[in-house]
Amino acid sequence: MASLFGLARRNWLIFNPPEATKTTTPLRFGILGAADIGPQALILPAISHPDVIVQTVAARNPQKAKAYAQKHGIPKVVDTYEDIINSPDIDCVYIPLPNGLHFEWALRALKAGKHVLLEKPSVNNTAEAEALFRSPLLNGPSAPVLLEAAHYLFHPAWTAFMSYVTPASVSSAKAVLWVPRWKFAADDIRYRYDLGGGALMDLGAYTASALARVFGAVAEECEECTTQSGTYDARCDRLYKARYRFPGGVYGEMEGDLKAPLDHLSPDIFVTHRPVAVSSAEAGVDVPEGQEVLRTRKIKFTTFVQPAFFHSIRVDDEFVLRKVGDASGHIKKWTNSKTIKAYSFHEANIDQPGEAHWPTYRYQLEQFVNKVRGREVQQWVDGADSINTMKMIDMAYNAAKLPLRPTSTYT
Numbered sequence: 001m002a003s004l005f006g007l008a009r010r011n012w013l014i015f016n017p018p019e020a021t022k023t024t025t026p027l028r029f030g031i032l033g034a035a036d037i038g039p040q041a042l043i044l045p046a047i048s049h050p051d052v053i054v055q056t057v058a059a060r061n062p063q064k065a066k067a068y069a070q071k072h073g074i075p076k077v078v079d080t081y082e083d084i085i086n087s088p089d090i091d092c093v094y095i096p097l098p099n100g101l102h103f104e105w106a107l108r109a110l111k112a113g114k115h116v117l118l119e120k121p122s123v124n125n126t127a128e129a130e131a132l133f134r135s136p137l138l139n140g141p142s143a144p145v146l147l148e149a150a151h152y153l154f155h156p157a158w159t160a161f162m163s164y165v166t167p168a169s170v171s172s173a174k175a176v177l178w179v180p181r182w183k184f185a186a187d188d189i190r191y192r193y194d195l196g197g198g199a200l201m202d203l204g205a206y207t208a209s210a211l212a213r214v215f216g217a218v219a220e221e222c223e224e225c226t227t228q229s230g231t232y233d234a235r236c237d238r239l240y241k242a243r244y245r246f247p248g249g250v251y252g253e254m255e256g257d258l259k260a261p262l263d264h265l266s267p268d269i270f271v272t273h274r275p276v277a278v279s280s281a282e283a284g285v286d287v288p289e290g291q292e293v294l295r296t297r298k299i300k301f302t303t304f305v306q307p308a309f310f311h312s313i314r315v316d317d318e319f320v321l322r323k324v325g326d327a328s329g330h331i332k333k334w335t336n337s338k339t340i341k342a343y344s345f346h347e348a349n350i351d352q353p354g355e356a357h358w359p360t361y362r363y364q365l366e367q368f369v370n371k372v373r374g375r376e377v378q379q380w381v382d383g384a385d386s387i388n389t390m391k392m393i394d395m396a397y398n399a400a401k402l403p404l405r406p407t408s409t410y411t
Contacts, residue, residue, distance in 0.1 A: 028056075029092045057076075099121055103408040104408050107135065110146060133386055156352075157311050169276050173211055181262075187232050190236070204240065240400070269300070277295075291331065293321050297318075312341060314340075315337065
């Protein structure tokens with residue numbers, strides 16, 4: 001009963017966060033576009049952050065911007081995106097625009113000296129990613145901060161999960177992500193090629209970045225990718241299944257569907273390690289001289305994208321006691337299993353701020369503000385990470401014989 005109460009309370013507070021007393025000079029955010037993701041990704045997390053105020057919004061449709069501001073308590077509406085990025089009253093710009101507009105407006109904001117929180121996927125393709133994240137604008141001690149909003153990587157559950165993963169020993173991994181079929185209309189921006197649409201763009205940004213973290217490297221090649229197009233534009237994939245080869249000849253797979261059936265709900269990661277020799281302490285047994293223990297670890301991380309609502313990390317360790325070097329036989333076999341949950345860093349035995357009701361976006365905002373303020377960050381997505389994610393998405397499109405999303409002409 002207590003766990004059910006905790007679940008209900010945690011999920012209620014995600015959407016009704018306690019309001020923090022603001023500092024005298026908080027960071028003032030402007031939002032480009034009246035996007036549906038805005039409340040979840042920034043507006044609600046900002047309520048509980050003492051050093052953040054969402055100050056301004058602009059949208060192509062002024063009436064939509066006014067309604068958005070009124071609904072979400074944003075004090076100021078301006079006419080254009082330029083008005084936000086050129087405003088001396090704005091410190092940071094949040095960009096949840098369609099993917100095809102990310103590169104231009106992120107670069108415009110950086111040129112104006114604004115810190116940028118950029119929705120994922122960061123840009124349309126690898127060429128744009130390299131141009132943006134290697135921009136000279138990001139160099140120097142007073143350079144603005146640029147972060148791709150791969151929010152799930154900031155949650156304590158991801159940190160806990162990775163504490164059980166040894167990238168150099170991973171033999172295979174699979175990441176899957178599903179969206180219910182009723183979620184997006186057939187003409188949604190996710191199905192528009194000119195705006196950078198596609199399941200690999202929307203969902204693949206999660207699954208590709210997850211695989212790169214698990215293997216500790218970007219894939220060498222996408223050996224196979226099958227897709228199914230949406231009805232709006234044949235160039236935009238509705239679902240994908242991709243298989244990558246990583247350094248060392250190991251393989252990772254990922255799947256995603258923007259119109260998944262109802263029996264496909266949980267976004268999960270599956271990881272298998274190759275057998276490795278472990279100490280007697282790790283095995284939990286005394287190991288006589290001349291013998292060794294090999295451990296094969298398998299992990300399933302359930303609901304890795306939005307772990308704040310609910311998640312579990314199941315770790316299954318299979319042990320084999322054998323004579324040293326004897327690959328053909330064994331003396332004893334046994335299995336140890338455990339399930340881990342970490343809604344706060346305290347629950348993960350890590351000394352770092354956070355509350356059990358903080359969603360991934362709130363943890364992300366904590367680190368973004370720390371970075372802007374010149375403080376140490378504990379979790380981060382750097383430019384190389386974002387470039388690698390786009391490389392893997394482009395690899396998949398090439399393997400599927402679909403065109404890469406178009407490159408912006410803005411310079």
